[in-house]
Amino acid sequence: MTVRPDILRLRREVCDLHADLVRWGLVTWTSGNISARVPGTDLMVIKPSGVGYDDLTPESMVVTDLAGGVVEGAHSPSSDTAAHAYVYREMPHVGGVVHTHSPYATAWAARGEPIPCAITAMADEFGADIPVGPFALIGGDDIGRGIVATLTGHRSPAVLMRAHGVFTIGGTARAAVKAAVMCEDVARTVHLARVHGPVEPLPAEHIDALYDRYQNVYGQRAADREKEGTDS
Amino acid sequence: MTVRPDILRLRREVCDLHADLVRWGLVTWTSGNISARVPGTDLMVIKPSGVGYDDLTPESMVVTDLAGGVVEGAHSPSSDTAAHAYVYREMPHVGGVVHTHSPYATAWAARGEPIPCAITAMADEFGADIPVGPFALIGGDDIGRGIVATLTGHRSPAVLMRAHGVFTIGGTARAAVKAAVMCEDVARTVHLARVHGPVEPLPAEHIDALYDRYQNVYGQRAADREKEGTDS
Amino acid sequence: MTVRPDILRLRREVCDLHADLVRWGLVTWTSGNISARVPGTDLMVIKPSGVGYDDLTPESMVVTDLAGGVVEGAHSPSSDTAAHAYVYREMPHVGGVVHTHSPYATAWAARGEPIPCAITAMADEFGADIPVGPFALIGGDDIGRGIVATLTGHRSPAVLMRAHGVFTIGGTARAAVKAAVMCEDVARTVHLARVHGPVEPLPAEHIDALYDRYQNVYGQRAADREKEGTDS
Amino acid sequence: MTVRPDILRLRREVCDLHADLVRWGLVTWTSGNISARVPGTDLMVIKPSGVGYDDLTPESMVVTDLAGGVVEGAHSPSSDTAAHAYVYREMPHVGGVVHTHSPYATAWAARGEPIPCAITAMADEFGADIPVGPFALIGGDDIGRGIVATLTGHRSPAVLMRAHGVFTIGGTARAAVKAAVMCEDVARTVHLARVHGPVEPLPAEHIDALYDRYQNVYGQRAADREKEGTDS
Numbered sequence: 001m002t003v004r005p006d007i008l009r010l011r012r013e014v015c016d017l018h019a020d021l022v023r024w025g026l027v028t029w030t031s032g033n034i035s036a037r038v039p040g041t042d043l044m045v046i047k048p049s050g051v052g053y054d055d056l057t058p059e060s061m062v063v064t065d066l067a068g069g070v071v072e073g074a075h076s077p078s079s080d081t082a083a084h085a086y087v088y089r090e091m092p093h094v095g096g097v098v099h100t101h102s103p104y105a106t107a108w109a110a111r112g113e114p115i116p117c118a119i120t121a122m123a124d125e126f127g128a129d130i131p132v133g134p135f136a137l138i139g140g141d142d143i144g145r146g147i148v149a150t151l152t153g154h155r156s157p158a159v160l161m162r163a164h165g166v167f168t169i170g171g172t173a174r175a176a177v178k179a180a181v182m183c184e185d186v187a188r189t190v191h192l193a194r195v196h197g198p199v200e201p202l203p204a205e206h207i208d209a210l211y212d213r214y215q216n217v218y219g220q221r222a223a224d225r226e227k228e229g230t231d232s
Numbered sequence: 233m234t235v236r237p238d239i240l241r242l243r244r245e246v247c248d249l250h251a252d253l254v255r256w257g258l259v260t261w262t263s264g265n266i267s268a269r270v271p272g273t274d275l276m277v278i279k280p281s282g283v284g285y286d287d288l289t290p291e292s293m294v295v296t297d298l299a300g301g302v303v304e305g306a307h308s309p310s311s312d313t314a315a316h317a318y319v320y321r322e323m324p325h326v327g328g329v330v331h332t333h334s335p336y337a338t339a340w341a342a343r344g345e346p347i348p349c350a351i352t353a354m355a356d357e358f359g360a361d362i363p364v365g366p367f368a369l370i371g372g373d374d375i376g377r378g379i380v381a382t383l384t385g386h387r388s389p390a391v392l393m394r395a396h397g398v399f400t401i402g403g404t405a406r407a408a409v410k411a412a413v414m415c416e417d418v419a420r421t422v423h424l425a426r427v428h429g430p431v432e433p434l435p436a437e438h439i440d441a442l443y444d445r446y447q448n449v450y451g452q453r454a455a456d457r458e459k460e461g462t463d464s
Numbered sequence: 465m466t467v468r469p470d471i472l473r474l475r476r477e478v479c480d481l482h483a484d485l486v487r488w489g490l491v492t493w494t495s496g497n498i499s500a501r502v503p504g505t506d507l508m509v510i511k512p513s514g515v516g517y518d519d520l521t522p523e524s525m526v527v528t529d530l531a532g533g534v535v536e537g538a539h540s541p542s543s544d545t546a547a548h549a550y551v552y553r554e555m556p557h558v559g560g561v562v563h564t565h566s567p568y569a570t571a572w573a574a575r576g577e578p579i580p581c582a583i584t585a586m587a588d589e590f591g592a593d594i595p596v597g598p599f600a601l602i603g604g605d606d607i608g609r610g611i612v613a614t615l616t617g618h619r620s621p622a623v624l625m626r627a628h629g630v631f632t633i634g635g636t637a638r639a640a641v642k643a644a645v646m647c648e649d650v651a652r653t654v655h656l657a658r659v660h661g662p663v664e665p666l667p668a669e670h671i672d673a674l675y676d677r678y679q680n681v682y683g684q685r686a687a688d689r690e691k692e693g694t695d696s
Numbered sequence: 697m698t699v700r701p702d703i704l705r706l707r708r709e710v711c712d713l714h715a716d717l718v719r720w721g722l723v724t725w726t727s728g729n730i731s732a733r734v735p736g737t738d739l740m741v742i743k744p745s746g747v748g749y750d751d752l753t754p755e756s757m758v759v760t761d762l763a764g765g766v767v768e769g770a771h772s773p774s775s776d777t778a779a780h781a782y783v784y785r786e787m788p789h790v791g792g793v794v795h796t797h798s799p800y801a802t803a804w805a806a807r808g809e810p811i812p813c814a815i816t817a818m819a820d821e822f823g824a825d826i827p828v829g830p831f832a833l834i835g836g837d838d839i840g841r842g843i844v845a846t847l848t849g850h851r852s853p854a855v856l857m858r859a860h861g862v863f864t865i866g867g868t869a870r871a872a873v874k875a876a877v878m879c880e881d882v883a884r885t886v887h888l889a890r891v892h893g894p895v896e897p898l899p900a901e902h903i904d905a906l907y908d909r910y911q912n913v914y915g916q917r918a919a920d921r922e923k924e925g926t927d928s
Contacts, residue, residue: 024724028256028417029410031353079446101353103417107424110351110431119806120834120860121727121797137441138352163434164352178725185724185799192803194428196890199806202859209833260488260649261642263585333585335649339656342583342663369673370584395666396584426660492720492881493874495817565817567881571888574815574895601905602816627898628816658892 007072010036010045010173011058017177021100022053024181032100032180033078036173037088039095042066044088048075079138086144087169091152096173098180101165104187108132109160115183115190116201120210122186123202127155127211130183135162143167155211158183239304242268242277242405243290249409253332254285256413264332264412265310268405269320271327274298276320280307311370318376319401323384328405330412333397336419340364341392347415347422348433352442354418355434359387359443362415367394375399387443390415471536474500474509474637475522481641485564486517488645496564496644497542500637501552503559506530508552512539543602550608551633555616560637562644565629568651572596573624579647579654580665584674586650587666591619591675594647599626607631619675622647703768706732706741706869707754713873717796718749720877728796728876729774732869733784735791738762740784744771775834782840783865787848792869794876797861800883804828805856811879811886812897816906818882819898823851823907826879831858839863851907854879 014036021027021034030053035046048060062073068085070077078084084097108115108130115130117123122130133150136142147167150159157179158168166183170176193199202210246268253259253266262285267278280292294305300317302309310316316329340347340362347362349355354362365382368374379399382391389411390400398415402408425431434442478500485491485498494517499510512524526537530553532545542548548561572579572594579594581587586594597614600606611631614623621643622632630647634640657663666674710732717723717730726749731742744756758769764781766773774780780793804811804826811826813819818826829846832838843863846855853875854864862879866872889895898906 029413031417101351101417101421103421103424106351106353106421107427110421110425111429113429118859119797119802121802135438137438139445163350181725185727185797189797189799189802189806191424191428192799192887193806195803196887197807197809206831206833213835261645263649333583333649333653335653335656338583338585338653339659342653342657343661345661367670369670371677395582423656423660493877495881565815565881565885567885567888570815570817570885571891574885574889575893577893599902601902603909627814655888655892 007038007043007045007063008058010038011061011063014045014047014061014173015056015058017173018047018053018056020177020181021098024184026100026102026180026184027053028101032098032102033080033084034099034173034177035078035081035084035097037095038063043071044084046081046084047078048073049077049079051075080143082139082141083143083147083167086141087147087167090144090148091169093171094169096170096176098168098170098173098176099165100180100184102180102184102187104191105130105158105160105166105184106164107191108187109165110163112162114160115187116199117207118190118193118199118201119186120202121182122190123207123210124214125179125182126158126186127207127215129201130156130158130160130186133159133161133167135164239270239275239277239295240290242270243293243295246277246279246293246405247288247290249405250279250285250288252409252413253330256416258332258334258412258416259285260333264330264334265312265316266328266330266405266409267310267313267316268328269326270295275303276316278313278316279310280305281310283307312375314371314373315375315379315399318373319379319399322376322380323401325403326401326408328402328408330400330402330405330408331397332412332416334412334416334419336423337362337390337392337398337416338396339423340419341397342395344394346392347419348431349439350422350425350431350433351418352434353414354422355439355442356446357411357414358390358418359439359447361433362388362390362392362418365391365393365399367396471502471507471509471527472522474502475525475527478509478511478525478637479520479522481637482511482517482520484641484645485562488648490564490566490644490648491517492565496562496566497544497548498563498637498641499542499545499548499561501559502527507535508548510545510548511542512537513542515539544607546603546605547607547611547631550605551611551631554608554612555633557635558633560634560640562632562634562637562640563629564644564648566644566648566651568655569594569622569624569630569648570628571655572651573629574627576626578624579651580663581671582654582657582663582665583650584666585646586654587671587674588678589643589646590622590650591671591679593665594620594622594624594650597623597625597631599628703734703739703741703759704754706734707757707759710741710743710757710869711752711754713869714743714749714752716873716877717794720880722796722798722876722880723749724797728794728798729776729780730795730869730873731774731777731780731793733791734759739767740780742777742780743774744769745774747771776839778835778837779839779843779863782837783843783863786840786844787865789867790865790872792866792872794864794866794869794872795861796876796880798876798880798883800887801826801854801856801862801880802860803887804883805861806859808858810856811883812895813903814886814889814895814897815882816898817878818886819903819906820910821875821878822854822882823903823911825897826852826854826856826882829855829857829863831860 021032033047035044062077063071066085066089068081133146136146168176168179253264265279267276294309295303298317298321300313365378368378400408400411485496497511499508526541527535530549532549597610600610632640632643717728729743731740758773759767762781762785764777829842832842864872864875
């Protein structure tokens with residue numbers, strides 16, 4: 001096993017981020033997974049397949065090339081590796097990918113219905129409705145192709161893959177995790193809101209104003225960049 | 233008390249697995265229970281009756297024969313012992329049985345409605361709708377008979393016993409726990425999905441493809457077998 | 465302060481049982497409370513008013529007489545003291561009382577609708593529908609009178625006080641806590657079940673059979689009695 | 697950095713109170729924030745922007761003036777600082793402000809519907825319906841103006857800002873946190889209640905009686921005042 005410092009760091013980062021999926025209620029048993037691109041290479045670090053969240057260690061993470069072939073690691077990579085790899089091949093600005101079956105978001109996916117952008121937190125993070133991608137079977141490039149086709153040119157970093165679950169993308173794995181957490185949060189709030197009456201989407205000009213401000217003003221910019229290991 | 237190493241190991245395994253029922257929100261107070269067959273014998277290890285999950289120890293587990301008679305243990309076995317024992321008698325490939333009243337799955341059971349196979353995670357794990365078994369009173373073989381009659385020849389390792397709760401089976405106790413956890417997960421997601429509109433079941437050919445792949449490809453096969461103590 | 469061993473023991477027991485209200489999600493902020501009768505006396509031990517669950521200690525519990533007057537304790541007793549005291553005065557077999565605003569049960573209370581006995585777990589514990597008591601203002605004997613009038617001659621140890629919340633009774637404080645936990649559990653399951661269709665109550669003869677068995681057969685009888693400090 | 701004892705104390709208090717937002721399920725990722733007025737000054741202590749709840753320390757809290765300008769602190773203050781500051785400028789009796797996107801309350805806000813005062817816990821804490829404030833964009837005084845316009849002369853310490861979330865006020869930061877916690881609690885209970893039928897608001901005279909009693913009788917008055925650091 002090579003001991004490149006950047007890969008060692010990403011093994012730990014990807015491993016640790018899975019705790020956020022558990023903490024925010026996005027995953028059940030071994031159902032969700034996170035990956036990160038190794039910057040400047042054609043490699044990625046991804047969760048091993050079928051391993052429980054309590055048993056994950058930096059060492060158990062798997063390094064693959066962007067065709068999904070294992071480069072380092074004693075375990076098989078996530079069964080969703082092909083989808084992650086496809087996204088990195090086709091979307092060079094993406095540094096992290098997350099997949100979950102979080103319950104409220106997957107409920108929208110089961111109906112094949114986009115989540116309307118009806119609350120300000122959603123305008124902030126997603127800047128639009130959260131779109132629905134096609135139904136696709138696991139095992140080839142179909143899921144990856146569906147993700148890329150749906151998110152290309154879209155503000156939303158999250159896609160609801162029909163009858164399946166959520167994929168999110170980000171400049172870093174941490175940003176993709178945040179998008180997955182916020183996707184479930186807004187999926188739940190809008191679900192609850194509609195139980196007792198219609199919910200109006202926000203007007204487009206308000207969505208634009210909120211999205212622009214949040215993406216460009218919010219947070220501790222310098223600190224965030226350092227913390228998230230953003231290379232751009 | 234005999235000190236057979238296989239029984240000692242199963243006492244610990246069955247005891248520890250109850251923590252997963254708590255962790256994934258499947259049980260309330262003392263309402264769920266797990267058992268494991270002692271491989272190659274007519275014995276099983278099962279939760280004691282009416283003992284809280286925090287108070288379980290390997291020593292408090294009860295060993296019974298497959299008629300439900302206590303062989304080892306200072307406590308009474310679970311009040312559901314007869315149902316577990318019936319399943320082991322009639323289904324020789326079953327190595328573990330789990331019973332819960334997990335809320336979303338029990339809600340489907342209360343209506344007597346199968347959970348339609350509408351999301352890919354459900355096709356993966358269950359390969360079909362999760363079926364409803366008959367209403368049966370506790371105290372004899374009626375519950376066990378209903379479980380066996382419903383699951384025989386069915387892909388699903390889970391049955392919704394009408395107006396009662398969930399029973400799941402597996403090659404090992406751990407596999408049956410996983411089925412119970414996933415049953416509640418898909419029961420919740422499909423429940424939520426239908427709140428805001430109809431949900432279509434997946435086409436049969438997609439269910440077949442997903443089920444076949446998941447059962448034969450997913451996970452760390454060798455590692456899993458070792459971990460779960462599968463004997464087959 | 466007197467140092468009667470039975471009171472010291474009950475101070476600890478009542479204090480510790482509040483952790484179950486938190487654990488099972490029955491309380492928010494300081495909204496629920498537990499009391500226990502001091503056996504053979506006209507005294508009870510009850511939660512202090514307005515103190516958070518993390519800050520409770522055996523010493524902070526309040527001892528009152530059955531008119532609600534403070535006998536021992538530096539804090540004011542729960543604002544629901546009058547209701548607890550009334551129950552002990554009028555129902556000599558009751559050794560513990562619990563009050564919560566647990567969300568699903570309080571939702572039924574807000575509609576003033578009894579929870580139909582539609583699942584076996586409910587037949588086991590409650591043996592009947594969970595009834596609705598009258599609307600009553602805090603501050604006198606009205607709440608206590610409503611509890612006693614509703615539960616006298618009723619199998620259910622739980623009553624849904626209209627537009628208010630849940631009161632449960634038991635032979636011990638622990639039994640009353642169990643009833644409160646199970647009340648919320650069945651309130652949630654039946655609520656969820658009815659979201660997608662009608663739910664039939666169980667036939668009366670099945671309820672009778674389940675209730676009789678559960679009350680007389682289930683659990684580790686001797687161990688339970690010792691643990692719960694039952695005096696009867 | 698000045699080392700005024702009152703500011704040091706409030707840095708710790710505001711920092712620690714954020715744990716209650718997490719504990720009671722009111723926040724996701726970094727979405728909620730708390731502030732406290734520094735008594736007798738034109739200063740307030742507020743959460744830093746975009747910092748996770750696990751990473752908060754007393755030192756990371758930000759001190760601003762009531763125009764929102766940073767006086768002490770290495771981080772940027774919460775992006776909601778202008779709204780907090782406006783409230784302190786216009787409502788001199790307010791010592792603490794809390795903002796969340798708690799899911800059930802935000803669902804009511806998304807529909808723009810007040811929460812009817814239908815249960816006694818709500819009459820106790822809010823003394824009225826929880827009102828809806830106007831839609832307002834972040835970035836100026838519009839949100840603050842909407843909060844103040846809605847809550848002035850209203851008993852409720854909580855306002856549902858349309859399509860956005862909850863703001864609560866209190867004599868202290870702790871009191872505002874309590875109002876935020878109770879707001880979500882009653883938002884959930886009344887939401888659940890209405891799923892299966894209409895819910896009647898309590899009659900005005902009952903609301904008045906409950907509110908008056910709770911505000912003036914409940915709890916350990918002296919202890920509370922000391923604990924909450926109330927200056928009035």
